[in-house]
Amino acid sequence: MTAEKQTDRRPGRRAALRAGIALCGFAAMLAAIAVLRPDDFFLWIKAFHVIAVIAWLAGLFYLPRLFIYHTDAEPGSTQSETFKVMEYRLLKVIMNPAMMITWVLGLYLAWSVYGFQGGWLHAKIALVVLLTMAHVHQSRAVRQFAADGPRKPARYWRMMNEVPTVLMMLIVILVVVKPF
Template sequence: MTDLTGFLGNAYPWVLAAHVTFVIYWIAGLLLLPRFYVYHHETTAGSAEDRAWIERERRTRNIILGPAMFVVWALGLLLAFNIGAFEEGWFHAKLALVIALSGYQGWLGVYGKRLASGKRSGSNRTLRIMNEIPGVAAAVIVVLVIVRPF
């Protein structure tokens, strides 16, 4: 935690703090957006409520999810190079999960566009199950980076 020998020097704890802050923003967005989809799924296509959800979802994707994911990746990679994490098992597992979470965000974008065009594909139950993915992934990632079991 306080290893200041990497190229980041004294900036290291600040970069780490910023990384964790943007992780919070990112995961908050990933928990919020699929919940919006559950409510949106229940509306009638073309209604005023439908249009309101489309706008809320668009803003959540563009203002929270997109920028937060970018900053988390940028700072996370800086930290990884700084501590030489690429040789460590826990980091490989974390990277795999983070790539999966980024893919999940891609799926959210595609699904949102489908909802916005009036399609109501997939059951509400499927959506609710998809909702659990970011919470579970975040918990496993936190164990990987803090416990570092391998």
């Protein structure tokens, strides 16, 4: 009996299944809260929004670090193939669902609580659009690495690693301080 490697298909299918179950569980909890409509409904939606934001940002912070290490791996090597699997799973299983949940719940909160009013809210949404553009940029890089295409240098990915951090700091300031 041989040990399964993380690049084998079976562990990948199981990971996708577990992620699907977790996502369904998350959706079921949201649905239950929407049906029950507790007095603190807004706080529940806000909590789930923050959870999704944390998961999304964790991926946005980690994926460029993987790219930095992947840049140094020889295309086609075992190390490179492992990075491909890690990048793909991080993007598809964590980042994409978290981004979608963040957007849906965030827009719901912006509409139901704030009526899309407030300069701070408009600025926050604009920054979240930029964060989404960083996500799309990283998604394209995952496809580029997967195809063993041309790679940007590690220095580039170190710089790109800072973009989500700066955007996150500005978004948090806008949400907490509401300066305008």
